[in-house]
Amino acid sequence: MSKKNGLSNKQEDKWEPKNFMLEATTIWSFTDRGNWATHNGQYRGNWSPYIPRNIILRYTNKNDLVLDQFLGSGTTMIETKLLERRGIGVDVNPDSILLAQRNLNFSRNEKYKPKIYQADARNLEFITNSSVDLICTHPPYSNIIKYSNNIEEDLSHLDVDEYLEEMKKVSDEAFRVLKDEKYCAILIGDIRKKKHVIPLGFMVMQTFLNSGFVLKEIIIKEQHNCKATDYWYKKSIEFNFLLLAHEYLFVFRKPKSEQKKL
Numbered sequence: 001m002s003k004k005n006g007l008s009n010k011q012e013d014k015w016e017p018k019n020f021m022l023e024a025t026t027i028w029s030f031t032d033r034g035n036w037a038t039h040n041g042q043y044r045g046n047w048s049p050y051i052p053r054n055i056i057l058r059y060t061n062k063n064d065l066v067l068d069q070f071l072g073s074g075t076t077m078i079e080t081k082l083l084e085r086r087g088i089g090v091d092v093n094p095d096s097i098l099l100a101q102r103n104l105n106f107s108r109n110e111k112y113k114p115k116i117y118q119a120d121a122r123n124l125e126f127i128t129n130s131s132v133d134l135i136c137t138h139p140p141y142s143n144i145i146k147y148s149n150n151i152e153e154d155l156s157h158l159d160v161d162e163y164l165e166e167m168k169k170v171s172d173e174a175f176r177v178l179k180d181e182k183y184c185a186i187l188i189g190d191i192r193k194k195k196h197v198i199p200l201g202f203m204v205m206q207t208f209l210n211s212g213f214v215l216k217e218i219i220i221k222e223q224h225n226c227k228a229t230d231y232w233y234k235k236s237i238e239f240n241f242l243l244l245a246h247e248y249l250f251v252f253r254k255p256k257s258e259q260k261k262l
Contacts, residue, residue, distance in 0.1 A: 015082060015108060023054050028249065029222035037082055038103045043073035043096075045145045047138045047187055051221065051249065052076040055136045056083050059183045059251075064133035067177065069121035069170060072147075074100030076136050077114040081106075085134075087114030088127065092153040094118055120153045122169035127177045135174050135184040139167070141200055144191050160191075164203055171211040178254045184213060187221065189247035195239060201248040213252035221247045 014036045033041055034049040052075060056066060062084045068076040071091035080087035081104060091097055097118050104113060117126060121139075140147060140156035142163040147156045155166055174184050188204045190197055209215065223245045236243050 017050065017053070020053070022057060023219075026217065026219050027222070028054075028219055029224070031224055033224070037078055037108075038106055039075060039078060043099065045138075045140070045147075046073050046075050049075050049079055051138075051187060052079040052136050053083070055183075055185045055249075055251070056080065056085060056134065059185070060085055060134045065131065066134045066136055067124075067127070067132045067174075068137045069124070069135065069174065070137050070139045071100050071116065072096055072138065074103045076138075077104055077116070080114055081109050081112045084109055084112050086112060088132070089114050089116045090119050090121055090124065092118065092120055092151055093148050096147070121155075122153075122166060122173060124173045124177055129176055130179045132177045133179060133182050135178055135186075137185070138187045139170070139204075141189050141191055160198055160200065160203075164207060167204055167207050168211065171208045171213070174208070175211045175213060175254060180254055180256045182254055183216060184208070184252040184254065185249060186252070187247055187249045189223075190244055192241065192244060195241050197244070201250075205248070205250050208250065208252050212254070214255055215250065216253045217249075217251040219249035219251070221249050223247060 017034055017036050030048045030050045039049045056079055060066060063086060065086045065088065066076065066080045067088045069090050071077065071089035073096065074089060077087045077089040077100060089100060091100070097116060101116060119126070142160050143157055145156060148154045155163060158166060178184055186204065186208065188201045190199050190201050192198065205215070232243055
């Protein structure tokens with residue numbers, strides 16, 4: 001079987017999920033992770049393409065501009081290209097940039113090939129005020145997974161308190177570049193340290209509210225096929241704690257300027 005970019009032609013010729021329907025409740029669960037186009041689960045911690053597909057179809061129209069401040073392997077930008085939206089992808093990690101560019105190197109809808117920047121999510125100076133139609137992104141969960149070895153700007157190296165301080169800068173930039181009355185969707189999960197839960201999801205939610213956003217939806221996303229599940233199941237019994245099996249998908253709206261003043 002011939003391959004392009006390490007992916008089979010059979011996979012790349014499958015451009016959309018079979019029998020796709022928009023999610024209609026606040027509980028999302030994707031037992032089939034999704035492997036159409038160039039999507040794959042090889043990048044640790046990347047989200048299912050069903051999530052950005054749902055968000056993009058629900059909150060944008062064709063030719064709208066979609067921003068992902070934490071590009072990773074390019075899942076969101078693949079969906080913007082497939083769904084004929086313009087895209088901007090940002091990541092501080094050059095390895096992620098290269099991987100995303102490779103995953104985006106398919107011939108379908110070349111007109112909508114996203115613009116990719118190696119840059120910091122806290123400083124989007126190359127994006128003008130109120131120019132983005134949707135933000136759809138999946139930041140690291142503090143330092144649970146470290147995505148680089150020596151990149152100072154990488155938020156995945158930060159403990160919770162410093163991480164939240166820097167995420168405030170991320171949310172401020174998101175608020176600046178988003179158009180009034182448009183939406184910002186963030187997937188974030190809680191973490192556990194020393195057998196106790198740190199509610200990182202709600203802490204990040206409050207950070208975005210403090211930047212001026214209002215909350216449109218709280219979606220519970222069920223996790224499947226997590227690595228080391230068997231190992232951690234045994235640990236959960238031995239040390240008496242529950243495995244975290246959900247994440248939060250917060251959908252924020254940027255109110256009109258006059259509403260913010262009020």
